[in-house]
Amino acid sequence: MKLFVTDLDGTLLASDHTLSPYSLASLNSAMENGLPVCIATGRSYSDILEIIKDFKIRPYIISSNGASIYDNNGKKIYSISIPKDQVKDIIQYLQGQNLEYEVADDDYTYITKESLAILHKELEDVGALDSAKKKELEQDILGLVLSQGNLKVVEDMETLLNSIDSGNSVSSISAYLNKIHKAMEYFTMDKRIRTFSSWKYNFEMTSSKTSKGIALTHLCEILQIDLQDVAAIGDNYNDLSMIKVAGIKGAMGNGVEHIKAMADYLAPTNDEDGAVKFLQHLTEKE
Structure with a gap:
């Protein structure tokens, strides 16, 4: 070795x-x-x-x-990296699906206030039906997001796009697996990007190269x-x-x-x- x-x-x-x-x-x-x-x-x-x-x-x-x-x-x-215009297309689709999104470059992982609100709302909705699952997801979902030491919360998509030259990766997290799977299927058709999951509640995208x-x-x-x-x-x-x-x-x-x-x-x-x-x-x- x-x-x-x-x-x-x-x-x-x-x-x-x-x-x-x-x-x-x-x-x-x-x-x-x-x-x-x-x-x-x-x-x-x-x-x-x-x-x-x-x-x-x-x-x-x-x-x-x-x-x-x-x-x-x-x-x-x-x-x-993924060019900025392509990053914009990706996050506009995720917004339309009411999905949280993060965009990372070497310096920061950017998330919008709206995206954080989506995660909190999903966890509240899950918790209304199953408090044990909510607790598990708070560690798995919010725990992972908030554990990122370089996380930068910005006002909106426009502010995010103005903060980057390109994106190393774009990722999305949801408490609802059906939303994740639907979005993954959509982006799998785009040959410019590589789409995969790093655990069951998320999917991520990088350049296909x-x-x-x-x-x-x-x-x-x-x-x-x-x-x-x-x-x-x-x-x-x-x-x-x-x-x-x-x-x-x-x-x-x-x-x-x-x-x-x-x-x-x-x-x-x-x-x-x-x-x-x-x-x-x-x-x-x-």
């Missing part, structure tokens, strides 16, 4: 979207012993920096599901590392492309079945430090 790659949410991070001291210490130890580590996530770059602030050595970073790559000195070495797998392949070319010497672990559909290209494939115990079926190693869950236990399993074999 010459490179270890891990997703964040549902993988390296626990269910409360935090990094455990055990996982932090394990990754610090691996990097101090000369193993390069790469974080590959749907989160935007500046949000990732807050999560990894206690790392002793900076890892490589693939952010926004492959839209950007940063080396271990913090230099951007790759970027493919990139993915975690494409970005990882590009990073390995730069580092002159054979993909067969790369170990990658994730939990959901946005991780498929990178696990497919990695020679050593890991899946989280809490992952979707499609990921588990591909894996050489099934790790414990994200609340059991499964990602670093996969890493430890590999280093013990060497």
Whole structure:
């Protein structure tokens, strides 16, 4: 193994979207012993920096599901984004479907006040029928949105569009799976974008020219590392492309079945430090 790659949410991070001291210490130890580590996530770059602030050595970073790559000195070495006019088309459709949306670039993840209001209204409606489900969704949905350290709430769509040059990714979250599935079907027809889900209550879009797998392949070319010497672990559909290209494939115990079926190693869950236990399993074999 010459490179270890891990997703964040549902993988390296626990269910409360935090990094455990055990996982932090394990990754610090691996990097101090000369193993390069790469974080590959749907989160935007500046949000990732807050999560990894206690790392002793900076890892490589693939952010926004492959839209950007940063080396271990913090230099951007790759970027493919969605043009602003296309971002506008996407969010106008989502608005028409009464769906929340977020647009990320390297600096911020933007959300409008209207989008936050939609999420709160959905949770209130769900809670009126099922209080237990509301509590679960508050952690899964609002918890994930509000855990983004670079979240920037803006007044409206016009303000959002005036704040960006392009979008690394556009995502949408809903408590109603039928709304998510309908919108995903609509955008799957647009060959300019890549549409996928990172967990059951959301879907995300990037340029069709990139993915975690494409970005990882590009990073390995730069580092002159054979993909067969790369170990990658994730939990959901946005991780498929990178696990497919990695020679050593890991899946989280809490992952979707499609990921588990591909894996050489099934790790414990994200609340059991499964990602670093996969890493430890590999280093013990060497």
